Amino acid sequence: MTKINAADFKTQAKALLRLGGPLMVNNLAVAGMQFADAVMAGSLGARELAAVAVGGSFWFLGFSLSLGILMAISPIVARHFGAGNLDRIGRYTRQGIYLSVMMGVPIILIGQFAAAPLLEKFGIDPDFRDLTVGYVSAITWGAPGIFIFLALRFTTEGVGHTRPIMFTSILGLTCNVFLNYVLMFGRFGAPAMGAVGCGYASAISMWIVMAALGGYMFLNSHYRPFHIFSRLAPLRLSAFKEIISLGFPIAVTITAEAGLFSAVSILMGTRGTEITAAHQIAISFASTTFMVPLALSAATTIMVGQLIGAGKFQEARTSGAVGVMLCAGFMTLSAMFLLVFRDAVVGLYTDDVAVTGIAISLLLMAALFQIADGVQIGAAGALRGYKDTGVPMAINIVAFWVLAFPLAYLAAVTYKAPPNYVWAGFVVGLGAAAILLTWRFNRLSRRAVTQTA
Numbered sequence: 001m002t003k004i005n006a007a008d009f010k011t012q013a014k015a016l017l018r019l020g021g022p023l024m025v026n027n028l029a030v031a032g033m034q035f036a037d038a039v040m041a042g043s044l045g046a047r048e049l050a051a052v053a054v055g056g057s058f059w060f061l062g063f064s065l066s067l068g069i070l071m072a073i074s075p076i077v078a079r080h081f082g083a084g085n086l087d088r089i090g091r092y093t094r095q096g097i098y099l100s101v102m103m104g105v106p107i108i109l110i111g112q113f114a115a116a117p118l119l120e121k122f123g124i125d126p127d128f129r130d131l132t133v134g135y136v137s138a139i140t141w142g143a144p145g146i147f148i149f150l151a152l153r154f155t156t157e158g159v160g161h162t163r164p165i166m167f168t169s170i171l172g173l174t175c176n177v178f179l180n181y182v183l184m185f186g187r188f189g190a191p192a193m194g195a196v197g198c199g200y201a202s203a204i205s206m207w208i209v210m211a212a213l214g215g216y217m218f219l220n221s222h223y224r225p226f227h228i229f230s231r232l233a234p235l236r237l238s239a240f241k242e243i244i245s246l247g248f249p250i251a252v253t254i255t256a257e258a259g260l261f262s263a264v265s266i267l268m269g270t271r272g273t274e275i276t277a278a279h280q281i282a283i284s285f286a287s288t289t290f291m292v293p294l295a296l297s298a299a300t301t302i303m304v305g306q307l308i309g310a311g312k313f314q315e316a317r318t319s320g321a322v323g324v325m326l327c328a329g330f331m332t333l334s335a336m337f338l339l340v341f342r343d344a345v346v347g348l349y350t351d352d353v354a355v356t357g358i359a360i361s362l363l364l365m366a367a368l369f370q371i372a373d374g375v376q377i378g379a380a381g382a383l384r385g386y387k388d389t390g391v392p393m394a395i396n397i398v399a400f401w402v403l404a405f406p407l408a409y410l411a412a413v414t415y416k417a418p419p420n421y422v423w424a425g426f427v428v429g430l431g432a433a434a435i436l437l438t439w440r441f442n443r444l445s446r447r448a449v450t451q452t453a
Contacts, residue, residue, distance in 0.1 A: 009322055013326060016299045020162075022162040023298050023299060024292050024295040025166040026169035026295065027291030027292070029172060030172075031288040032173045033202065034288070035284055037052050037056070038349060040177075040180050041184070044184070046277045047127060048128075049277045050269065051195040052198055052280070053265060053277070054128075055133075055135035056135075057262035058118075058119065058266070059111075059136055059139050061258070062110065063143070065255050067251070068248075069103070069248060070096055071154060071384070073093070073243060074157045074384075078159075078385070081160070081309065082305065082310040087227060089227075091233070093228045100147035100148045100150065101148070103147055104147045111143075115133050119136075122270075124269045124270065125272060131194065136199065138196050142203030142204070143206075146206035149209050149213055152210070152214055153213065157298060158302060162299075167216075172205050175201075175208050179201035180201045183200050217229075252393045253393045253396045256397050256401060257396060259401075260408075264408050264425070264426075265283065267408065267422065268422070271416075275419055278355045278362060281349045281350065285363065286370065289331070293326075293331055297323065297380060299381075300324075300385060303385070304381075304385025305385040307319060308448075313445075314449050319385075320382030320383075320385065323382055324441070326378070332371050332374070335368075343360060358419055361418070362420055365424065365427065379437035379438045379441045392437060396433055398432070399432040400429045403429050404429025404430075407425035408422050411425070
């Protein structure tokens with residue numbers, strides 16, 4: 001990694017934190033929705049909590065694939081913004097919106113017609129399978145709305161205007177909790193739908209945040225130079241192709257990691273209600289703390305992309321390195337917190353003695369893999385700023401599916417080992433990804449500086 005003096009570190013860290021601060025709030029609000037879903041479902045019982053856990057993992061497989069493709073908009077827009085090509089930004093936003101609808105409709109169809117046979121084939125415990133199918137069927141109605149929101153979000157991210165994302169996410173959290181209360185518990189005359197109501201609450205919230213961010217960007221003069229809404233343009237194959245060619249490897253990269261966590265959640269779903277519920281508690285907390293380095297990773301992508309667009313390759317390398325350090329530093333603090341307060345964390349979710357014991361053992365494993373998780377997501381964000389997505393995709397596939405998943409499968413299915421042994425696969429996969437992605441960033445950024453010297 002490049003050597004960084006204290007002044008450069010302070011300058012880049014301040015810029016990244018200023019840009020990433022609103023994204024942290026956004027990501028924590030998203031995690032807050034997941035936390036609220038878990039806590040409110042848990043208050044109804046272990047079956048409802050398990051249904052939301054497994055159903056959420058099933059939904060997230062399709063969501064993460066679409067998320068990754070749309071994430072390409074951020075580095076593309078950042079490059080054009082850094083180079084001063086403002087008139088090209090709206091073109092990519094519009095193509096992203098078209099693409100969002102194209103991806104959202106098939107996911108709705110899968111949720112309505114394929115969820116039941118797939119979950120049965122996966123061997124999900126019949127005790128909560130029907131609830132899981134109902135949850136998936138409900139939440140997938142929100143797919144087009146949240147994908148359009150993402151296309152708008154990554155546009156405003158790319159131009160460095162991240163505060164609107166923070167406010168819309170807070171709105172989304174508020175709506176999600178309120179709608180959970182109404183639809184899960186049957187308040188204000190609504191039927192009590194339990195876990196299925198949780199799915200509908202999430203879907204409605206997705207459309208609300210899309211409308212809020214779209215309305216803000218339409219009315220605010222900050223976005224007028226980009227001509228996002230000035231015309232109803234047809235599909236532009238060149239822009240469409242660029243988004244997909246850059247975004248598909250990102251999608252595979254994200255899905256490789258998210259898919260690993262989702263696949264392990266599904267494996268846990270074959271082990272009974274208590275293990276599934278404990279896994280959901282531990283994964284919910286780990287996902288919440290991951291939101292901070294995820295935001296810093298997105299900020300690193302934006303900063304690196306804008307600096308490269310402006311031809312400042314040494315500063316881009318420094319910014320990327322600082323981003324990795326900040327992500328790793330936060331996750332180190334998170335791991336320390338987890339080791340000290342794990343009992344209190346589990347107590348927020350449940351008072352079931354059997355579930356509590358399993359969840360505490362899983363949180364100990366989470367403390368081990370969090371630092372590696374911070375390093376790998378920081379390096380991945382820096383590499384996206386360089387529009388380098390193919391090699392990171394290959395690294396994540398190997399780390400998560402050649403190394404981690406076979407270990408988790410052997411522990412969960414073949415040997416029926418305790419759940420913390422299943423989570424050992426996470427430690428191996430994330431550690432390998434952290435080492436290889438950091439090596440890739442260091443090599444690529446150094447070469448970019450050398451070639452332009």
